[in-house]
Amino acid sequence: MSTRSSGNDLPRRLQPFAALALVTIVIGVPLWMVVATASKTTGEALDPNLALPQTWHLWANLRQAFTEGEVLRALLGSTLVVVPTVAAVLILGSAASWVLARRGGRFSAVMYGFAISGILLPPAVITVVLLLRQVGLAGSALGMVSVYTGMYLSTVIFFMVGFIRTLPLELEEAARVDGAGPFTVFSRIILPLLRPVIATATILVCLYTWNDVFYAFFVLGGSNTSTLPLNLFKVASAGLYLNNWNLIFAYVILMTLPLLIVFIVAQRRIIAGITSGAVK
Numbered sequence: 001m002s003t004r005s006s007g008n009d010l011p012r013r014l015q016p017f018a019a020l021a022l023v024t025i026v027i028g029v030p031l032w033m034v035v036a037t038a039s040k041t042t043g044e045a046l047d048p049n050l051a052l053p054q055t056w057h058l059w060a061n062l063r064q065a066f067t068e069g070e071v072l073r074a075l076l077g078s079t080l081v082v083v084p085t086v087a088a089v090l091i092l093g094s095a096a097s098w099v100l101a102r103r104g105g106r107f108s109a110v111m112y113g114f115a116i117s118g119i120l121l122p123p124a125v126i127t128v129v130l131l132l133r134q135v136g137l138a139g140s141a142l143g144m145v146s147v148y149t150g151m152y153l154s155t156v157i158f159f160m161v162g163f164i165r166t167l168p169l170e171l172e173e174a175a176r177v178d179g180a181g182p183f184t185v186f187s188r189i190i191l192p193l194l195r196p197v198i199a200t201a202t203i204l205v206c207l208y209t210w211n212d213v214f215y216a217f218f219v220l221g222g223s224n225t226s227t228l229p230l231n232l233f234k235v236a237s238a239g240l241y242l243n244n245w246n247l248i249f250a251y252v253i254l255m256t257l258p259l260l261i262v263f264i265v266a267q268r269r270i271i272a273g274i275t276s277g278a279v280k
Contacts, residue, residue, distance in 0.1 A: 038062070038249035045246035061250040069247070071254050074231035077220075078258075080141040081227055082209045085148040089156050089205050090198055092149070097160035098190050102169075112161065118154030123147070125218050132219060139223030147219055148209050156201045163197045164190065203263075210259050228255040 029050070037048045039058040065071065100112045128147055129138060137143030167190075175185045191198075213229035220230060232241075232251050241247045 034249050034252055037245055038253055040246050042244050042246055045249070046243060048245050048249070057246070058250070061246050062254060065247045065250040066254060069235050069241075069251050069254075070231060071228070071251070074226050074228045075258065077141065077225050077231075078210060078227040080225075081144045081148070081216075082206060084141075084145045085152075085209050086202055086205050088145065088149045089152050090201060093153055093156035093160055093201070094191065094194055094198070095186065096153075097157050097164055098186055100157070101161045101164035102172075112157075116154045116158045118151065119158060123151060125215065128215075129218050139220055139225065141220075141225050144216060144219050144225075144227075147215055148205075148212075151215075152205050152208060155204070159201065160194060160197050163194065167193055206259060206262075 033048060033050055035058070036050060036053060037045050038061055039056045040053040041055070041057060044053060096115065100108055100115065132138040132143045132146075137146060171189055172185050175189050180188070210227075211229055212227075213233055216227050216230040217233065220226060226234065232248070232255065235241055235251075236248060241251070
């Protein structure tokens with residue numbers, strides 16, 4: 001009997017090791033290829049692979065990519081786009097979600113359907129660019145922020161409305177009885193309870209906007225404003241990094257580091273915000 005139970009427990013005991021091996025293969029192998037290729041000379045990196053470099057040139061390649069690729073200017077451009085986008089999406093999304101979640105009737109249902117329609121209907125790039133040109137925002141960071149805000153507002157509203165509907169209405173009614181106005185109820189009751197959704201939305205919006213090159217190419221292409229992914233595309237297309245995979249992968253490391261540092265520094269608050277929803 002004990003032999004049979006131990007045999008049945010064996011697959012269960014091996015599950016953590018299988019999961020760890022899968023994560024190592026899926027994440028570790030590509031990550032190692034990036035680091036290994038970024039540490040090689042131009043000749044060694046002509047065919048990117050998992051082999052160790054004969055001599056490590058990681059720091060020299062990072063320095064060359066940083067200076068020749070104008071990473072600092074592109075980093076400033078990404079910051080000017082990502083930070084306002086995240087702030088606008090969270091502020092507008094949370095306020096709109098609260099109203100849509102608490103208001104009943106057909107009009108609110110129609111407005112909610114219109115608000116989340118952006119999830120299924122991505123914006124037409126040509127139309128967006130023409131509209132930005134008409135209002136004078138094409139090629140500017142403000143225009144890029146406007147595009148990203150409109151794109152990801154639907155996703156944030158979708159998550160937040162569903163979460164707010166699970167919150168007890170009695171909390172808001174008790175605050176109103178005590179004389180609290182709508183702004184006080186929203187800022188002191190709703191926002192603190194929205195921390196898990198806000199943390200998740202912040203991660204998603206940061207990742208999407210930081211790594212996007214498609215919409216940035218059409219909105220910011222040809223202007224002085226440039227984000228990190230768009231700048232990499234420009235310098236690679238211009239021939240600076242042509243077949244220089246070591247510099248391209250070094251640039252990728254530099255592009256990833258700021259976001260990685262932010263997540264490492266803020267990981268406690270992010271995890272606390274996500275797990276707080278479990279004991280809500």
